[in-house]
């Protein structure tokens with residue numbers, strides 16, 4: 388059995404998204420900046436796509452800028468807010484300790500330029516509260532950037548409450564909503580969101596395309612210089628096929644959100660209940676306010692990498708929070724941020740579901756994960772020490 392359970396990393400494209408792209412490769416391949424008719428046809432498609440994204444987010448079309456994905460949108464939002472703040476002598480930014488690296492690394496860069504960054508603690512409930520945000524806001528705060536939902540552990544943040552706090556204090560609010568768009572209901576005006584990042588490939592659209600919502604009146608700073616595309620704020624010939632595929636996927640996801648997310652949630656809860664039976668494990672992330680498809684656990688006494696390799700051999704495509712694959716032995720900053728110690732953080736497993744998963748696949752996962760965990764513990768010196776009482780259990 389082949390089970391794809393890594394939808395937080397990327398998703399399979401939907402049929403509607405693929406079909407929406409084809410005409411823009413084959414016939415409407417013009418450059419939207421060209422004055423001839425095939426160019427103008429592409430331009431019309433682009434503006435239609437912008438209006439459709441705006442409708443989904445609850446904003447105006449002119450507030451939507453297409454980008455190369457979530458990372459670029461995060462970079463541009465944060466850098467823009469920082470530049471605006473610096474002009475008024477405000478160089479303090481608030482974020483959380485479990486953001487995506489697209490946010491954290493941009494903040495690191497700004498710190499080197501003299502900005503001060505406060506990263507909110509996420510140990511309590513594996514989440515942040517609007518009160519924490521309110522308490523951290525200072526006279527010189529120019530931006531609050533908090534993700535909508537965490538990609539590793541699935542916690543969904545109290546975005547509307549944070550938005551209300553930021554509005555009351557007159558501080559710009561950006562949210563990296565890459566994991567939330569297409570999965571959770573979003574209304575940028577109702578939730579007082581000033582800037583929001585989204586990415587096509589996290590909701591069955593294509594890779595390499597995303598969007599930034601930026602409230603009218605907030606001046607964006609270019610991250611990519613060149614032509615006058617995207618109201619002069621993002622240079623480069625627009626990725627029309629990608630944009631059309633993304634918009635089709637977005638509408639499809641939002642139209643069927645209630646049914647699909649109910650189905651995904653039921654599978655998630657069955658996995659969480661089943662895997663919780665494994666001794667000495669712990670669920671990561673907010674148990675209540677949680678992404679519909681996220682299952683994240685730490686298992687004591689094993690290595691996440693071995694777990695992934697053995698699961699792959701059983702057909703289960705999953706992910707771990709540790710970054711050993713990228714050449715470092717450091718466990719995930721997200722798991723450390725919620726207070727998991729190194730040894731425990733190393734034994735992590737993330738299963739992220741979509742509506743393409745089935746109950747049979749859930750059964751398969753529920754059979755193989757306990758087997759593989761038991762096997763790995765059987766050959767683990769750490770587990771032997773725990774069993775012999777030479778080490779204390781943490782979980």
Ligand SMILES: *Cc1c(COP(=O)(O)O)cnc(C)c1O
Pocket residue numbers: 395396455456457458459461487489534536537538563564565566586587588589595596597
């Ligand atoms: C995937 C992801 C990103 C990056 O998006 P790309 O389109 O791959 O650049 C940013 N933030 C979160 C929370 C993500 O899950």
